[in-house]
Amino acid sequence: MANRIVDLRSDTITLPTPSMRNAMATADVGDDVFGEDPTVNHLEEMAAERLGKEAGLYVTSGTMANLVCQLTHCGRGEEMILGDQAHIFFYEQGGSSAVGSIHPRTVPNQPDGKLLLEDIEAAVRPDNVHFPATRLVVLENTHNRCNGAPLDSDYLQSVRRLADTYGLKIHMDGARLFNAAVALDVAAAELAAAADSVSVCLSKGLAAPVGSVVCGTRSFINRARRARKVLGGGMRQAGILAAAGILALTKMTDRLAEDHANARRLAEGLAELKGISIDPDAVRTNIVFFETNDDDVAAEQLAAELAAEGVRVLPTGKKRLRAVTHYHITTEDIDHALGVFDEVL
Numbered sequence: 001m002a003n004r005i006v007d008l009r010s011d012t013i014t015l016p017t018p019s020m021r022n023a024m025a026t027a028d029v030g031d032d033v034f035g036e037d038p039t040v041n042h043l044e045e046m047a048a049e050r051l052g053k054e055a056g057l058y059v060t061s062g063t064m065a066n067l068v069c070q071l072t073h074c075g076r077g078e079e080m081i082l083g084d085q086a087h088i089f090f091y092e093q094g095g096s097s098a099v100g101s102i103h104p105r106t107v108p109n110q111p112d113g114k115l116l117l118e119d120i121e122a123a124v125r126p127d128n129v130h131f132p133a134t135r136l137v138v139l140e141n142t143h144n145r146c147n148g149a150p151l152d153s154d155y156l157q158s159v160r161r162l163a164d165t166y167g168l169k170i171h172m173d174g175a176r177l178f179n180a181a182v183a184l185d186v187a188a189a190e191l192a193a194a195a196d197s198v199s200v201c202l203s204k205g206l207a208a209p210v211g212s213v214v215c216g217t218r219s220f221i222n223r224a225r226r227a228r229k230v231l232g233g234g235m236r237q238a239g240i241l242a243a244a245g246i247l248a249l250t251k252m253t254d255r256l257a258e259d260h261a262n263a264r265r266l267a268e269g270l271a272e273l274k275g276i277s278i279d280p281d282a283v284r285t286n287i288v289f290f291e292t293n294d295d296d297v298a299a300e301q302l303a304a305e306l307a308a309e310g311v312r313v314l315p316t317g318k319k320r321l322r323a324v325t326h327y328h329i330t331t332e333d334i335d336h337a338l339g340v341f342d343e344v345l
């Protein structure tokens with residue numbers, strides 16, 4: 001058994017900080033379904049302000065945030081355009097169709113997480129009785145499966161102009177929007193500006209134990225609140241959880257640069273190793289994808305061998321693996337992990 005564990009499977013594993021636990025223990029709470037939890041109300045207002053939107057809504061998870069937004073933008077049988085690598089398409093159990101009867105129309109994600117404008121435009125349905133009506137474009141920022149790539153505001157504004165031409169809404173899955181903002185050195189609000197709705201996770205790199213916030217116009221959030229309730233997401237004294245979320249937003253965003261530097265260090269170290277293929281220049285935030293290039297070594301096997309030595313990564317394909325840096329990973333952990341990779345390979 002290895003005695004040093006370096007857990008790079010996801011930034012979702014981060015644990016609440018001591019000050020979060022303290023804030024949770026002492027939070028003022030009330031019944032949030034009545035709108036009477038002061039701590040939830042404060043978190044929602046703060047998040048909206050940080051993202052430059054009118055209002056916010058605290059939800060249980062990133063998956064619920066995305067689903068609430070899809071349900072609010074689209075009706076039954078209506079269509080949304082999204083990337084074929086989108087988290088919503090890959091990892092949310094097809095909730096769009098299972099729960100929302102929303103038709104997903106995928107277009108290819110480029111390696112930098114973008115959707116080509118011409119692909120989006122070609123996917124917009126003409127007004128014809130045979131077709132579902134297109135309502136929504138979904139973007140993901142940073143893009144998980146595309147090396148955690150951040151989408152910049154010039155690109156986002158170009159999608160906004162296209163969406164406006166066709167009367168479409170934009171939802172941005174900003175589970176890691178603050179990673180994008182830090183990587184691009186812009187305010188999160190600048191990135192959120194192009195979107196009608198944006199969701200941010202508090203429970204990934206920001207280390208809160210639970211929750212995401214959806215932000216948009218007041219009227220959008222009022223409707224989204226109904227969608228949250230029908231999904232069973234009307235939590236009562238949720239201020240206990242929101243208290244940690246407030247600290248996630250106030251204390252944890254600026255330090256994400258450390259995670260990005262560690263991810264880059266990991267990527268550059270991996271690039272030196274025989275048996276691994278990786279483009280370190282593609283790593284701009286905290287997500288590192290790499291492949292085994294040895295025909296005899298499958299991703300699952302490499303992950304198991306590393307895990308036996310205390311280094312945990314996530315296999316995401318036959319040859320593909322993912323490592324994510326976060327609050328509990330130090331530069332020394334990265335160097336230790338690289339040593340373990342070297343031994344195992």
Ligand code: TLP
Pocket residue numbers: 009010011012060061062063064066087088091140142143144173175176201203
């Ligand atoms: N991503 C998780 C897994 O589901 C893959 C991870 O470990 O990265 N949007 C994006 C871009 C995400 O990466 C995730 C979680 C979500 C939404 C969903 O968030 P949760 O897990 O809170 O429902």
